[in-house]
Amino acid sequence: xxxxxxxxxxxxxxxxxxxxxxxxxxxxxxxxxxxxxxxxxxxxxxxxxxxxxxxxxxxxxxxxxxxxxxxxxxxxxxxxxxxxxxxxxxxxxxxxxxxxxxxxxxxxxxxxxxxxxxxxxxxxxxxxxxxxxxxxxxxxxxxxxxxxxxxxxxxxxxxxxxxxxxxxxxxxxxxxxxxxxxxxxxxxxxxxxxxxxxxxxxxxxxxxxxxxxxxxxxxxxxxxxxxxxxxxxxxxxxxxxxxxxxxxxxxxxxxxxxxxxxxxxxxxxxxxxxxxxxxxxxxxxxxxxxxxxxxxxxxxxxxxxxxxxxxxxxxxxxxxxxxxxxxxxxxxxxxxxxx
Amino acid sequence: xxxxxxxxxxxxxxxxxxxxxxxxxxxxxxxxxxxxxxxxxxxxxxxxxxxxxxxxxxxxxxxxxxxxxxxxxxxxxxxxxxxxxxxxxxxxxxxxxxxxxxxxxxxxxxxxxxxxxxxxxxxxxxxxxxxxxxxxxxxxxxxxxxxxxxxxxxxxxxxxxxxxxxxxxxxxxxxxxxxxxxxxxxxxxxxxxxxxxxxxxxxxxxxxxxxxxxxxxxxxxxxxxxxxxxxxxxxxxxxxxxxxxxxxxxxxxxxxxxxxxxxxxxxxxxxxxxxxxxxxxxxxxxxxxxxxxxxxxxxxxxxxxxxxxxxxxxxxxxxxxxxxxxxxxxxxxxxxxxx
Numbered sequence: 086x087x088x089x090x091x092x093x094x095x096x097x098x099x100x101x102x103x104x105x106x107x108x109x110x111x112x113x114x115x116x117x118x119x120x121x122x123x124x125x126x127x128x129x130x131x132x133x134x135x136x137x138x139x140x141x142x143x144x145x146x147x148x149x150x151x152x153x154x155x156x157x158x159x160x161x162x163x164x165x166x167x168x169x170x171x172x173x174x175x176x177x178x179x180x181x182x183x184x185x186x187x188x189x190x191x192x193x194x195x196x197x198x199x200x201x202x203x204x205x206x207x208x209x210x211x212x213x214x215x216x217x218x219x220x221x222x223x224x225x226x227x228x229x230x231x232x233x234x235x236x237x238x239x240x241x242x243x244x245x246x247x248x249x250x251x252x253x254x255x256x257x258x259x260x261x262x263x264x265x266x267x268x269x270x271x272x273x274x275x276x277x278x279x280x281x282x283x284x285x286x287x288x289x290x291x292x293x294x295x296x297x298x299x300x301x302x303x304x305x306x307x308x309x310x311x312x313x314x315x316x317x318x319x320x321x322x323x324x325x326x327x328x329x330x331x332x333x334x335x336x337x338x339x340x341x342x343x344x345x346x347x348x349x350x351x352x353x354x355x356x357x358x359x360x361x362x363x364x365x366x367x368x369x370x371x372x373x374x375x376x377x378x379x380x381x382x383x384x385x386x387x388x389x390x391x392x393x394x395x396x397x398x399x400x401x402x403x404x405x406x407x408x409x410x411x412x413x414x415x416x417x418x419x420x421x422x423x424x
Numbered sequence: 425x426x427x428x429x430x431x432x433x434x435x436x437x438x439x440x441x442x443x444x445x446x447x448x449x450x451x452x453x454x455x456x457x458x459x460x461x462x463x464x465x466x467x468x469x470x471x472x473x474x475x476x477x478x479x480x481x482x483x484x485x486x487x488x489x490x491x492x493x494x495x496x497x498x499x500x501x502x503x504x505x506x507x508x509x510x511x512x513x514x515x516x517x518x519x520x521x522x523x524x525x526x527x528x529x530x531x532x533x534x535x536x537x538x539x540x541x542x543x544x545x546x547x548x549x550x551x552x553x554x555x556x557x558x559x560x561x562x563x564x565x566x567x568x569x570x571x572x573x574x575x576x577x578x579x580x581x582x583x584x585x586x587x588x589x590x591x592x593x594x595x596x597x598x599x600x601x602x603x604x605x606x607x608x609x610x611x612x613x614x615x616x617x618x619x620x621x622x623x624x625x626x627x628x629x630x631x632x633x634x635x636x637x638x639x640x641x642x643x644x645x646x647x648x649x650x651x652x653x654x655x656x657x658x659x660x661x662x663x664x665x666x667x668x669x670x671x672x673x674x675x676x677x678x679x680x681x682x683x684x685x686x687x688x689x690x691x692x693x694x695x696x697x698x699x700x701x702x703x704x705x706x707x708x709x710x711x712x713x714x715x716x717x718x719x720x721x722x723x724x725x726x727x728x729x730x731x732x733x734x735x736x737x738x739x740x741x742x743x744x745x746x747x748x749x750x751x752x753x754x755x756x757x758x759x760x761x762x763x
Contacts, residue, residue: 217644217646218646236646237643237644237646239644266640266643266644268640272640273640273644275637275641276637276638276640276641276644277641277644279633279634279636279637279641280634280637280641280642280644280645280646280648280649281644281645281646281648281649283630283633283634284630284648284649284651284652285648286685286688286698286701287626287629287630287652287685288648288652288705288709289688289701289702289704289705289706289708289709290626290681290684290685290688290701290705291622291623291626291681291705292705292706292708292709292712293684293701293704293705293708294618294622294677294680294681294684295618295619295622295708295712296707296708296711296712297618297680298614298615298617298618298619298677299615299738299740300715300738300739300740300741300760301605301607301611301612301615301737301738301739301740302614302615302616302618302619303619303711303712303715303740304576304605304715304737304740304741304742305556305576305578305605305612305615305616305619305620306619306620306712306715307556307557307575307576307619307620308655309619309620309623309624309627309654309655310619310620310623310712311712312623312651312652312654312655313623313626313627313651313652313655314705314708314709314712315648315651316647316648316651316652317705317706317708317709318706318709318710318713319706320706321702321703321706324698324702324706325697325698325699325702328692328698328702329692329696329697329698332692332693332696335692336689336692336693338633338637339685339688339689339692340689341633341636342629342630342633342685343682343685343686343689345629345632345633346625346626346629346678346681346682346685347682349625349628349629349678350675350678350679350682353667353668353671353674353675353678354671354675357668357671358664358668359625359663359664359667359668360664362625362628362629362632363628363660363663363664363667364660365628365632366627366628366629366630366631366632366653366656367628367631367656367657367658367659367660367663368635369628369631369632369634369635369653369656370627370628370631370653370656370657371657372635372642373631373634373635373642373645373649373650373653374657376639376642376643376645398640398643399638399639399640400639400640401638401639401640401642401643402639402643403643421639
């Protein structure tokens with residue numbers, strides 16, 4: 086499914102409206118991208134951002150309570166697109182003004198957010214999500230309606246999730262061109278610690294070890310250093326917000342990395358060989374490059390759809406289309422062909 | 425100085441001919457790139473490679489001794505462009521057939537090669553070099569005449585170097601569009617351990633920690649993981665040849681990296697903060713991005729040119745043009761403006 090062309094069935098599953106709280110890079114991109122498909126209202130705590138978004142044609146709410154009351158009235162999907170550190174106060178407003186609203190978020194950690202929602206706004210129809218898209222830019226002006234096109238969009242499920250709530254979030258992600266990856270929150274957090282948060286930590290360390298080599302080292306640095314340190318250019322507070330909120334999973338990933346690097350250092354120092362690390366690392370990179378090779382189209386249906394969806398995500402597959410009604414979904418996926 | 429347009433003065437400093445031993449990616453690119461400027465003869469131990477290079481129009485020597493005797497006769501610059509593990513046997517042939525020839529190499533380690541040259545072919549007029557260019561490709565067919573355009577080309581100097589020998593290598597590098605970085609061999613080895621070899625080790629480790637997260641992790645991996653693991657796709661034997669021959673310097677760089685990552689892990693695990701790593705790493709990346717900002721054009725001349733050149737390289741500067749005669753060089757550089 087490509088942005089701009091949701092199937093007729095998909096359109097019937099979209100939420101009736103969208104209320105985006107936070108209009109930075111992700112929220113601003115989401116508001117722009119969704120506008121062709123559903124009515125969108127935005128809100129930001131910053132007056133300057135509200136004015137800029139309004140000037141660009143977005144419908145902007147007067148206040149957070151007004152935005153939430155309107156969302157409850159319209160049965161809109163509310164999207165928490167603020168920094169995760171602002172979620173507690175946002176959720177208190179949700180609980181007060183739109184307690185049973187459809188709710189999602191775009192934070193890069195999922196278990197901690199699910200826990201906060203269950204504590205503060207337990208009646209919200211919450212489906213956690215995480216579009217794996219971004220740039221080093223930030224702010225409303227950096228928003229880009231095509232940001233989600235081709236990206237993985239994580240949607241979280243538990244045994245108790247309501248598939249109708251999930252299908253509204255998934256339909257939105259599909260309409261925006263993303264592939265939808267269903268998973269449990271904890272599995273998401275472990276995965277992104279390894280493939281997003283750890284790369285940031287290693288890039289930061291590499292940048293420093295390079296700079297410790299002085300001007301000569303930096304003048305000789307070429308592709309491998311430039312690529313390996315690119316994300317160290319991300320704003321430090323964004324890296325910290327992402328990594329520090331996923332502390333437990335990131336510590337585990339860091340321990341795995343320290344183990345591998347430490348063993349390689351020991352081997353190089355004692356026997357002079359990097360055989361094990363180079364073979365293992367090269368094979369792992371090949372596995373990454375071939376990740377889509379074994380996926381085949383399938384359609385899910387039946388009574389145990391949550392279980393089936395979680396199996397698809399765990400196996401590296403994803404959702405490509407949905408057909409309603411919400412009470413009897415047909416879900417097109419790409420799933421590993423085990424033959 | 426751009427490939428295709430050496431100054432008249434630069435042309436007078438070029439070696440009268442080039443003899444490239446080894447016709448893989450680097451040797452094959454060098455042979456192609458130099459052909460507009462000097463007569464080039466190539467040789468490879470592989471008959472298939474010799475045939476392919478000959479079919480592409482390169483003058484190919486019948487045998488290694490014939491190549492070296494002709495080089496001695498022409499006062500050609502001999503370039504060791506084979507894997508560094510083949511250097512000992514090549515140097516024995518140099519000592520036998522062209523003992524006092526102009527000699528350079530393109531290996532990614534420099535102190536160990538200089539030591540081998542001084543042991544095996546002590547009369548060769550050797551200037552070590554290392555063009556910081558390459559791709560994940562290999563072999564004659566992968567060669568590219570533009571490979572060195574815009575790259576840093578390290579040239580090694582000691583107090584005892586002959587500047588006439590150096591100027592022939594430097595003139596060649598400049599004619600091919602490279603910026604020439606003068607340095608001592610040991611300083612080169614320490615620098616590339618940090619900005620080339622360490623990035624490979626970290627990429628290999630990151631690829632494995634990501635793959636250990638299973639199919640879900642790999643399916644969610646996006647830009648930060650793709651960039652951070654890119655060089656793990658390089659052939660393992662090439663990574664090993666590069667890293668293992670620079671063992672001592674790489675172990676030191678690995679210890680620095682393990683120290684930084686270990687402290688960050690400890691801080692994250694105990695206090696939950698990555699403040700120090702993010703601030704330091706972000707600043708280091710900014711330093712890398714700004715590395716050229718403070719460089720100003722200057723011209724070197726005088727009696728202590730080797731000392732001046734080493735100061736330029738150590739400060740992150742580089743040579744942009746040469747004017748002869750070789751006995752009274754004027755050397756245009758870009759050098760940090762300390763004001």
